[in-house]
Amino acid sequence: MIVAAPPFPVIETDRLRLVSPAGPEFDAVTAFLGPEAPHFLDHHPDEEATWWSVATIIGHWHLRGYGMFAVVDKATGEAQGLVGPWFPKGWPEPELSWNLVEGAEGQGFAEEAARAVLDWLFTDQRWPSVVSLVDPANAASTRLVEKLGARAEGTFAHEMAGEFRIWRHLPRTLAGKRLIEGLA
Helix, strand or coil: CCCCCCCCCCEECCCEEEECCCCCCCCHHHHHHCCCCCCECCCCCCHHHHHHHHHHHHHHHHHHCCCCEEEEECCCCCEEEEEEEECCCCCCCCEEEEEEECCCCCCCHHHHHHHHHHHHHHHHCCCCCEEEEECCCCHHHHHHHHHCCCEEEEEEEECCCEEEEEEEECCHHHHHHHHHHHHC
């Protein structure tokens, strides 16, 4: 029996190509685990833990049919991090998450990739909403969710990961409609 590989979406922006790290055209080992690979901004000092994290992200695509995209800079071909939907066991609902590599921060990669993924989730996948779970001490991620137009709506505590502020993303037309209705 021959089983076809699952189709993995590719999202492109002006500067970025977002690909599944589970897809055959992306080398996750070289990009994220090789000796010359940059560390993730919040990397764990244990290389084995990083390996398990990347393997989990790849497996998420196979278990859920979606997952975090590798963010590739079109100009350099280098991976700048991971951005996309993430729904591990114990999470309250699917999350739009991001994790850049060292050196990628401050260049707008996370915002550009997150906007493209939100468009994909709301338009192609027809999700009604998605949350981002942000550590209240992470000022950069808080600024990003605010720029993306998400609204704070409470907190979520996870036994191993800690406490997060919940930020809700809605499709732009729905978010705009609710804003107008809220003003009336």
